[in-house]
Amino acid sequence: MAPTHENPSVPARNSVPVRPTAAAPQDRAPHGHGLLLRRWDAGSDADLAAWFRGRTDPEFGRWNTPLRVDTDLDSARASLRGQIRSAADGVNAPFCIADAATGTPLGHVGINLIDRVMSTARVGYWVLPEARGQRVATWALGLAARWAFTELGLHRLELGHALGHDASCRIAQTCGFRYEGTLRDAMFASGRHDAFRDVHLHGRLATDPDPEPITELDPEPVTDPESAMGRGSVTDPGSVTDPGSAI
Numbered sequence: 001m002a003p004t005h006e007n008p009s010v011p012a013r014n015s016v017p018v019r020p021t022a023a024a025p026q027d028r029a030p031h032g033h034g035l036l037l038r039r040w041d042a043g044s045d046a047d048l049a050a051w052f053r054g055r056t057d058p059e060f061g062r063w064n065t066p067l068r069v070d071t072d073l074d075s076a077r078a079s080l081r082g083q084i085r086s087a088a089d090g091v092n093a094p095f096c097i098a099d100a101a102t103g104t105p106l107g108h109v110g111i112n113l114i115d116r117v118m119s120t121a122r123v124g125y126w127v128l129p130e131a132r133g134q135r136v137a138t139w140a141l142g143l144a145a146r147w148a149f150t151e152l153g154l155h156r157l158e159l160g161h162a163l164g165h166d167a168s169c170r171i172a173q174t175c176g177f178r179y180e181g182t183l184r185d186a187m188f189a190s191g192r193h194d195a196f197r198d199v200h201l202h203g204r205l206a207t208d209p210d211p212e213p214i215t216e217l218d219p220e221p222v223t224d225p226e227s228a229m230g231r232g233s234v235t236d237p238g239s240v241t242d243p244g245s246a247i
Contacts (some may be wrong), residue, residue: 003114027149028151029172030095030144030146030147031100031142032144033135033139033143033193034099034139035097035098035099035100035106035136035139035140035143036097036098036100036101036103037095037096037097037098037109037140037143037144037147038096038098038103039084039087039095039096040079040080040083040094040095040096040108041096042077042081042084046104046105047080047096047105048073048076048077048080049073050096050105050106050107050128051070051076051079051080051105051108052070052072052073052076053128054107054108054126054127054128055070055076055079055126056070057126057129059129060126061190061191062065062154062190063161063165063168063181063190063194064126064189065179065187065188065189065190065192066120067193068183078237080231083110084179090114090137091109091112091113091114092110092111092113092114093108093110093111093112093148093152094108094110094112094171095108095109095110095140095144096108096125097109097125097131097136097140097181098221105128106127106128106130106131106136107125107126107127107128107131107136107137107140108125108126109123109125109137109140109143109144109156109224110123110124110125110144110226111123111144111147111148111152111154114152114154117164118155118156119153119154119155119159120154120155120156120158121148121154121156121157121158122157122158122159122160123141123144123145123148123154123157123158123159123177124159125140125141126239127140136175137171138171138175139233141159141171141172142175142176142177142211143156143177145157145176145177149206154204154206155205155206155207156203156204156205157177157202157203157204157205158201158202158203159172159202159203159204160179160183160186160187160199160200160202161199161200161202162190162197162198162199162200163182163197163198163200165200168200169200169202172202174211175204175211176204176208176211177202177203177204178202178203178204178208178211179200179201179202180201180202180203181200181201182198182199182200182201183198183199183200183201184198185197185198186198186199187199
């Protein structure tokens with residue numbers, strides 16, 4: 001997974017929330033490759049169940065350490081509502097990755113810690129077990145990145161993942177996020193708030209060349225789950241590595 005974001009141990013640029021305009025956040029739903037990136041709905045039983053399953057999946061916990069853990073549907077509803085509030089404030093842009101034909105939730109991708117002054121944000125995502133191995137994370141990350149550059153007008157996107165999460169590394173690079181270095185002790189260790197681990201930092205600029213087209217026949221890792229999250233943040237409940245799910 002790519003860390004979702006709000007890791008208090010990771011110094012972040014000052015985030016300057018800007019309330020979205022009609023043309024900005026999520027009014028133009030990104031779509032393609034059989035996927036639709038839509039708004040999460042805290043009043044939907046299907047969305048709530050998917051959110052809860054995603055954030056309590058063992059592989060999510062392996063690569064992300066939320067500041068607050070969802071233990072039941074009530075706590076999951078609270079964390080999901082927190083994500084939705086952060087979108088209304090223009091801080092984050094959380095998307096439910098859904099099957100375009102059926103609307104079935106498949107995972108989450110977020111543009112997090114949006115900084116309008118520096119024109120940057122951090123990207124994070126996770127995918128439900130049944131959707132792994134089908135390029136869902138890869139397609140969704142590509143759609144979200146394009147949306148952030150074209151609709152939000154951002155210049156730089158960052159993605160971080162725990163050292164050793166090779167699948168996240170490959171997905172990031174496939175989507176044009178270049179490896180830029182290793183950040184020492186930049187996120188919590190798995191399941192702990194008193195120990196840390198290193199993070200691989202990837203970055204993509206709006207001016208970078210488009211990544212090579214992805215074909216349906218390209219191999220995708222199945223055993224190492226697609227949960228490439230970006231470094232987490234306290235306002236986005238979820239995971240410290242995914243700036244958007246680290247709450």
